[in-house]
Amino acid sequence: MDRKILLENIDIPGIQSFETFRSCGGYLAVEKALKTMAPDEITEEVKKSGLKGRGGAGFPAGMKWSFIDKKVDKPRYLICNADESEPGTFKDRYLMEKIPHLLIEGMICACYALGANTGYIYVRGEYKYIIGILNKAVREAYEAGFLGENILGTKFKLDIVVHSGAGAYICGEETALIESLEGKRGNPRIKPPFPALVGLYGSPTVVNNVETLANIGYIVNNGGEKYTQIGLGRSTGTKLISACGNINKPGVYEIELGVSVRDFIYSDQYCGGIKNNKELKAVIAGGSSVPILPKDLILKTASGEDRLMTYESLSDGGFVSGTMLGSGGFIVYDEDACIVRNTWNLTRFYHHESCGQCSPCREGTGWMENVLHRLENGEGRSKDIDLLVSIAAKIEGKTICPLGDASAWPVASAIRHFRHEFEFHVQHPEIVKNVNHGSLAKYVG
Amino acid sequence: MLKVTIDNQTIEVEEGTTILQAARLIGGAIVPPAMCYYSKLKDSGGKCRTCLVKVAQGSSRDPRPMPKLVASCRTPVMDGMVVQNITSPEVIETRKAIVEFLLINHPLDCPVCDQAGECDLQNLSYQNGNEETRFEEAKRTFDVIDIGDNVQLHMNRCILCYRCVYTANQLTDKRVHGILYRGDVSEISTYIQTDISNDFSGNIIDVCPVGALTDKTFRFKNRVWFLKPMNASRSCTKCSGKVTAWMRGNEIYRVTGRKDQYGEVEEFICNECRFEKKAVSDWTIESPRNIKRASVISQNHYTRLKNPSVILPLEEKMGKSPYGETKSINDKQS
Ligand SMILES: Cc1cc2nc3c(=O)[nH]c(=O)nc-3n(C[C@H](O)[C@H](O)[C@H](O)COP(=O)(O)O)c2cc1C
Ligand code: SF4
Ligand code: SF4
Ligand code: FES
Numbered sequence: 001m002d003r004k005i006l007l008e009n010i011d012i013p014g015i016q017s018f019e020t021f022r023s024c025g026g027y028l029a030v031e032k033a034l035k036t037m038a039p040d041e042i043t044e045e046v047k048k049s050g051l052k053g054r055g056g057a058g059f060p061a062g063m064k065w066s067f068i069d070k071k072v073d074k075p076r077y078l079i080c081n082a083d084e085s086e087p088g089t090f091k092d093r094y095l096m097e098k099i100p101h102l103l104i105e106g107m108i109c110a111c112y113a114l115g116a117n118t119g120y121i122y123v124r125g126e127y128k129y130i131i132g133i134l135n136k137a138v139r140e141a142y143e144a145g146f147l148g149e150n151i152l153g154t155k156f157k158l159d160i161v162v163h164s165g166a167g168a169y170i171c172g173e174e175t176a177l178i179e180s181l182e183g184k185r186g187n188p189r190i191k192p193p194f195p196a197l198v199g200l201y202g203s204p205t206v207v208n209n210v211e212t213l214a215n216i217g218y219i220v221n222n223g224g225e226k227y228t229q230i231g232l233g234r235s236t237g238t239k240l241i242s243a244c245g246n247i248n249k250p251g252v253y254e255i256e257l258g259v260s261v262r263d264f265i266y267s268d269q270y271c272g273g274i275k276n277n278k279e280l281k282a283v284i285a286g287g288s289s290v291p292i293l294p295k296d297l298i299l300k301t302a303s304g305e306d307r308l309m310t311y312e313s314l315s316d317g318g319f320v321s322g323t324m325l326g327s328g329g330f331i332v333y334d335e336d337a338c339i340v341r342n343t344w345n346l347t348r349f350y351h352h353e354s355c356g357q358c359s360p361c362r363e364g365t366g367w368m369e370n371v372l373h374r375l376e377n378g379e380g381r382s383k384d385i386d387l388l389v390s391i392a393a394k395i396e397g398k399t400i401c402p403l404g405d406a407s408a409w410p411v412a413s414a415i416r417h418f419r420h421e422f423e424f425h426v427q428h429p430e431i432v433k434n435v436n437h438g439s440l441a442k443y444v445g
Numbered sequence: 446m447l448k449v450t451i452d453n454q455t456i457e458v459e460e461g462t463t464i465l466q467a468a469r470l471i472g473g474a475i476v477p478p479a480m481c482y483y484s485k486l487k488d489s490g491g492k493c494r495t496c497l498v499k500v501a502q503g504s505s506r507d508p509r510p511m512p513k514l515v516a517s518c519r520t521p522v523m524d525g526m527v528v529q530n531i532t533s534p535e536v537i538e539t540r541k542a543i544v545e546f547l548l549i550n551h552p553l554d555c556p557v558c559d560q561a562g563e564c565d566l567q568n569l570s571y572q573n574g575n576e577e578t579r580f581e582e583a584k585r586t587f588d589v590i591d592i593g594d595n596v597q598l599h600m601n602r603c604i605l606c607y608r609c610v611y612t613a614n615q616l617t618d619k620r621v622h623g624i625l626y627r628g629d630v631s632e633i634s635t636y637i638q639t640d641i642s643n644d645f646s647g648n649i650i651d652v653c654p655v656g657a658l659t660d661k662t663f664r665f666k667n668r669v670w671f672l673k674p675m676n677a678s679r680s681c682t683k684c685s686g687k688v689t690a691w692m693r694g695n696e697i698y699r700v701t702g703r704k705d706q707y708g709e710v711e712e713f714i715c716n717e718c719r720f721e722k723k724a725v726s727d728w729t730i731e732s733p734r735n736i737k738r739a740s741v742i743s744q745n746h747y748t749r750l751k752n753p754s755v756i757l758p759l760e761e762k763m764g765k766s767p768y769g770e771t772k773s774i775n776d777k778q779s
Contacts, residue, residue, distance in 0.1 A: 190516070354628040356631040359547050359604070363549050367582070398497060398513075398514060
């Protein structure tokens with residue numbers, strides 16, 4: 001289980017440049033698509049491939065494309081979501097930095113399929129150096145005749161614009177991104193309507209993640225059928241996982257979906273085990289928004305099966321005993337980690353990033369942060385733990401966009417699985433005040 | 446026409462009608478409260494989440510329930526839809542939660558707030574709030590600033606409903622009023638304190654559900670429940686000249702638009718009518734105005750506390766009054 005689609009050629013010197021990329025088979029997909037395929041055939045192949053969106057929600061890409069209204073007389077747009085701001089997630093950056101043409105190749109095929117003549121890449125504001133890399137790649141593609149008017153002698157024309165965000169996590173939410181791209185305040189829109197009908201400038205729009213689009217070239221070249229042979233069951237293809245935390249080999253790995261979590265954490269091919277020979281304590285498997293799982297539940301499902309790196313296996317057990325593959329930000333905690341402190345840190349992030357439009361998220365995220373701060377500093381009371389559970393429940397499902405849920409899930413799951421640690425903080429204020437959080441594990445046992 | 450059932454009452458409405466509008470057509474207790482939606486303001490609604498309702502049946506074609514509660518102000522009715530508002534315990538529970546969220550950064554300075562007595566948030570919390578707060582931290586605070594000559598902004602009281610932003614966008618010509626920053630530090634601002642000086646800018650006072658935007662010409666002059674709202678009119682070149690004049694004795698204390706039972710003005714009025722015409726001779730006083738709004742004060746609700754336990758712990762904490770028996774608010778007013 002170690003076939004690669006995206007990072008196969010990553011170590012070839014000069015792969016960042018058009019020439020090298022092209023000489024390794026790059027842009028063949030564009031030739032095949034434009035010269036031999038009808039736009040809807042591409043959408044069909046993407047549907048067949050079972051490719052799910054890699055931005056977090058896992059929505060089938062082909063299905064999303066087929067929602068585009070091709071009858072209305074308006075321009076259509078493709079937006080590549082490169083806002084990547086979810087804590088623990090840094091895989092799109094790696095892809096764009098190392099092999100930018102893979103994204104552009106995928107975008108050209110996608111735009112052709114959708115009938116879009118303009119594509120935008122919305123890049124996270126902090127990724128300044130990536131903008132330069134992307135702009136260079138786009139320029140090379142124009143020079144080689146893969147962008148601009150009459151691409152490869154066909155009637156198809158396409159412009160790709162690289163746009164820098166200003167550093168707001170919320171602008172990764174697709175409708176906030178669209179607002180921001182239109183030059184407005186990055187507030188998520190109220191849905192429906194969805195972008196496929198009313199998106200950028202009121203036109204039909206598809207928003208896809210960088211990694212999702214980078215897969216399109218392979219699907220066009222090899223067909224959707226071939227893609228389904230990679231991966232496991234309905235989790236087709238590969239996934240970039242950005243692994244970090246207390247592991248020996250943090251980094252970005254392309255895994256074939258279906259690798260076991262145990263192998264991913266312990267094998268030398270991937271994370272190489274827990275650092276300093278410590279014990280594994282917990283994992284946040286798919287970026288900071290997904291529920292945290294303790295060691296026993298991340299390695300095995302509640303029914304005792306090995307947990308695998310697939311959409312289905314990771315969500316086995318729902319939120320009671322499972323989690324989500326999410327964006328692929330894999331954060332590992334060893335025995336010394338303090339769950340209370342970590343949870344506080346996450347709520348601090350969501351509080352800071354809430355756009356403030358809807359009351360539960362605007363007010364609730366700050367409230368949770370306050371209560372967790374109190375607990376972490378030895379000033380909490382036992383009723384604070386249930387208070388947190390209650391606030392989280394009152395945010396979840398009641399907000400305009402999923403940032404509200406994303407702020408509630410980490411808190412709810414941390415208390416669900418590590419309640420004893422929160423109680424310890426309440427019962428031993430002196431210890432938690434004086435002992436560095438890292439050594440707390442010794443006391444909690 | 447589409448058929449929709451809300452809390453067991455069925456009505457036929459036109460396509461494009463939202464659940465909230467349909468409920469208002471039915472009227473009565475089943476109408477969800479709305480703190481941000483304002484029918485006269487395009488794009489308003491969806492933000493405060495007080496109007497969330499449960500859709501128990503999506504439509505006759507697809508009878509599945511909707512997975513989450515939906516904002517009734519922004520969700521269009523489908524044929525055969527079945528909606529639960531006050532008949533759903535989940536909705537009531539959620540509304541309580543929303544009130545709690547709205548209040549955590551709201552100063553509760555009602556005794557010194559000009560909006561008291563006609564404040565949507567006061568009414569909402571009376572009807573759906575908890576008696577005690579679980580929020581113990583410091584609230585956010587801002588300085589009071591002037592927006593133009595006649596309007597004052599108490600950002601502390603703002604619930605970020607965006608109504609004034611839409612009003613400024615849709616009624617005034619240059620967009621100088623908006624929201625700065627994000628999350629719970631967002632604030633309403635005229636860009637770098639540029640005045641909004643437009644003939645209709647005073648309407649942001651009327652649309653504000655709370656006491657965040659108040660009329661400086663009326664500030665601290667009187668309490669609204671001492672004033673008699675009268676229908677008054679004059680011939681005005683800028684607006685219809687149809688207003689509510691708030692009077693005590695033979696004096697006009699303030700002028701506002703004519704508000705309906707949902708707190709929405711029938712028509713926006715101009716600044717001249719609102720701020721400059723305060724003499725009785727300026728106006729033809731037509732008739733007393735029937736206030737249909739569910740004001741806590743106009744309905745004398747304060748005499749009937751839902752649960753006297755609010756008072757008891759206070760007595761416990763403070764001890765018996767040295768002046769003899771402590772009288773509860775109930776005793777005084779009944
Ligand atoms: C608060 C928030 C932040 C998000 N940030 C990102 C992001 O940085 N990158 C991304 O691809 N998707 C992000 N998403 C998901 C997008 O809304 C959208 O689902 C995704 O870009 C769709 O692409 P996909 O179908 O290819 O996964 C975010 C969603 C939310 C609610
Ligand atoms: S959930 Fe939070 S981030 Fe999303 S729209 Fe509401 S306030 Fe903004
Ligand atoms: S000032 Fe008033 S109208 Fe404006 S957003 Fe705040 S509460 Fe709403
Ligand atoms: S009135 Fe519907 S969300 Fe505010």
